Structures are given as C-alpha cells and as structure tokens.
Amino acid sequence: MTYDISAASVGQPVPGPFMPAPVPPNPAAAVSIRGLVKAFDRKVAVNGLALDIPVGSFYGLVGPNGAGKTTTLNMATGLLRPDAGSVMILGHDVWSDVNRAKREIGVMPQGEQIFDRLTGLQLLVYAGMLRGMKRDEVVRRAHDLLAAFDLKDAAGKMVVDYSAGMTKKICLATAMIHSPRILVLDEPFEAVDPVSSANLRDILVEYARTGGTVIISSHVMALVEKMCTHVAIVNRGQVCAAGTVDEVAAGGELEDRFMALVGGRHAAAKLDWLDGGAGSGPAAPDQPTAPGQPAVPGQPAASGQPAVPSQPAQTPEALR
Numbered sequence: 001m002t003y004d005i006s007a008a009s010v011g012q013p014v015p016g017p018f019m020p021a022p023v024p025p026n027p028a029a030a031v032s033i034r035g036l037v038k039a040f041d042r043k044v045a046v047n048g049l050a051l052d053i054p055v056g057s058f059y060g061l062v063g064p065n066g067a068g069k070t071t072t073l074n075m076a077t078g079l080l081r082p083d084a085g086s087v088m089i090l091g092h093d094v095w096s097d098v099n100r101a102k103r104e105i106g107v108m109p110q111g112e113q114i115f116d117r118l119t120g121l122q123l124l125v126y127a128g129m130l131r132g133m134k135r136d137e138v139v140r141r142a143h144d145l146l147a148a149f150d151l152k153d154a155a156g157k158m159v160v161d162y163s164a165g166m167t168k169k170i171c172l173a174t175a176m177i178h179s180p181r182i183l184v185l186d187e188p189f190e191a192v193d194p195v196s197s198a199n200l201r202d203i204l205v206e207y208a209r210t211g212g213t214v215i216i217s218s219h220v221m222a223l224v225e226k227m228c229t230h231v232a233i234v235n236r237g238q239v240c241a242a243g244t245v246d247e248v249a250a251g252g253e254l255e256d257r258f259m260a261l262v263g264g265r266h267a268a269a270k271l272d273w274l275d276g277g278a279g280s281g282p283a284a285p286d287q288p289t290a291p292g293q294p295a296v297p298g299q300p301a302a303s304g305q306p307a308v309p310s311q312p313a314q315t316p317e318a319l320r
C-alpha cells in the first residue's frame with residue numbers, strides 16, 4: 001500500500017493522517033524509531049514512522065499487505081538505509097554504528113538468503129561462527145536448537161531439501177544462535193505446523209520473560225493477541241495505533257480494531273462467477289441464463305448481494 005509522492009521530495013515524510021508530533025528518541029527503549037522514511041522510486045513505503053518498543057516486550061507489528069512492515073524492520077535492523085529518520089537500538093543509533101547494532105539483534109533471514117546447500121547443522125554452525133562464537137559452543141547450541149525445532153532428524157540433510165516450514169524453522173534458529181538481546185522475526189509462524197509453532201511460542205515467551213525483546217510481524221491477529229504484550233498497527237507507512245494489546249484492542253477484538261483503523265473491506269469481495277457450480281456457473285451455450293434466473297433448475301439464483309457485508313468506512317481521525 002504505497003502512494004505517489006509526485007508533489008514531495010523523496011526523503012521527507014509526506015504529511016499523512018497518522019503523522020505523530022515530533023518526540024525525542026527514547027534511549028531506554030529496545031528500539032526507538034523516529035521520522036523513518038523510505039521511498040522506492042516515487043513510492044513512499046515508510047512515511048515518517050515513529051515507534052518505541054520497550055525492553056522485554058513481545059511486540060507485534062501488524063498491517064495490511066504493503067503497509068511497510070518489512071521495510072521498517074529492514075531499516076531498524078541495519079539491512080536497509082533509510083532516506084530519513086533515526087533508529088536507536090538499546091540507546092545506540094543504528095546507522096552510525098551498524099555493526100554494533102547488528103550484534104544486539106537476531107534477524108531471521110528469508111529462505112532465499114541462506115546457503116541452502118549446507119545441512120541444517122552446518123548452517124547453524126556457520127551462522128554462529130560468523131558471529132565470532134567458539135565452535136564447541138556453537139555446535140552445542142546448534143543441537144539444542146535443532147531439538148527445540150524438531151529438526152534433529154534433518155540435521156544432516158541439505159536445507160535445499162527442507163520443506164517450507166522446515167526452512168522457516170532453520171532460519172529462525174540461525175537468528176537465535178548468538179543469543180541476541182533483540183529478536184526481529186518477519187512472519188515467523190508462516191508455514192510452521194501447530195506443534196512447532198507452540199514450541200517456538202514457548203521459546204520466545206521464555207526469552208522475553210528473561211529480558212529479551214521479541215519483535216514479530218504477522219497477519220495472524222489471533223496469534224498476536226494471544227502471545228504479544230504490545231502491538232502496533234501500521235498502515236501506509238505510518239503507525240496508526242500502538243501500545244499494549246489491551247490498549248490497542250480498546251475493549252474489543254484486536255481484529256475488529258485493525259479492520260476499523262485500516263478499512264479495506266468492500267462489496268467487491270464477492271465474485272459473482274465464483275459459486276462452486278451452484279449458481280451462475282458455466283451455462284449451456286445455447287441456453288444463456290438470464291440475469292437473476294437460476295442457472296440450474298430448482299437452484300436459487302445468485303443473489304447479487306455481497307458475501308461479506310461491507311463495513312462502514314471509518315476514517316482514522318474519527319477513531320483517534
């Protein structure tokens with residue numbers, strides 16, 4: 001979800017409905033973001049985003065596709081240089097000392113960013129040794145992680161031969177091997193089976209309990225509501241609500257709050273022709289079906305009503 005900035009210069013936040021008042025960065029936060037901006041060509045992906053993530057929180061970043069979550073996380077973890085704005089990790093500016101910041105953070109790589117011709121065990125040992133860890137310690141931790149993620153039997157198998165869920169789990173494990181103070185996980189539960197998800201949840205909750213900070217992006221609202229302490233709703237490159245999950249849900253379901261803030265439900269969600277063959281499916285060429293008439297005798301005609309009632313559009317301003 002980006003928009004054109006033809007009237008604005010790239011590198012400056014484009015005034016939008018969620019633009020927060022400038023507040024100095026918070027050095028006590030695990031992550032403190034101010035005025036973050038990133039544009040790709042003329043498209044603004046992140047538009048003056050500001051957010052504080054407390055130490056020890058389990059923080060969920062939610063938002064529609066293209067809202068700017070991944071771009072924000074990439075800039076916060078030193079992987080993508082912002083056009084403007086600042087990010088502090090545990091009181092230190094990320095972009096003035098990227099290597100220092102990277103030591104504090106564990107980032108889950110995407111499947112295409114890993115050396116998948118290594119075995120799972122080799123990949124973990126490689127990731128740990130890249131972080132300057134001693135081989136004995138890395139091997140010990142690698143076996144612990146393989147066991148925790150139910151990958152023991154696949155330890156000697158090349159990652160290229162892993163399933164999507166197994167690949168996700170080994171990527172998660174590489175983010176954890178050096179015991180970082182902050183874990184940044186983009187969609188960590190996608191494609192992971194329920195048992196592994198539950199194990200991962202336990203690991204992450206325990207990690208946060210002992211003072212680690214977990215930041216996840218997710219589209220699964222129920223999961224965020226269940227496991228996160230805090231949540232930020234990101235839309236059009238800005239934060240439109242942030243706080244504890246209870247604060248943001250404001251006495252209702254998080255998903256309802258998300259829908260109300262982000263909008264986007266519409267009558268066009270019904271595809272008249274997609275009816276499972278019950279209604280207006282392929283009519284015989286010599287017997288065209290009249291609009292509103294049943295395509296199969298004895299069957300009700302397609303109603304023409306939206307499958308999902310449209311939500312009244314609420315502007316973010318009205319909700320603030």
Ligand SMILES: Nc1ncnc2c1ncn2[C@@H]1O[C@H](COP(=O)(O)OP(=O)(O)OP(=O)(O)O)[C@@H](O)[C@H]1O
Nearest residue numbers: 001002040045063064065066067068069070071072
């Ligand atoms: N490297 C890139 N080049 C061009 N456009 C990009 C690039 N990366 C992201 N974008 C655009 O920036 C916008 C924000 O993308 P981003 O991946 O940050 O969104 P997201 O909230 O993570 O989305 P999703 O939930 O679908 O993963 C999108 O419109 C996307 O097309």
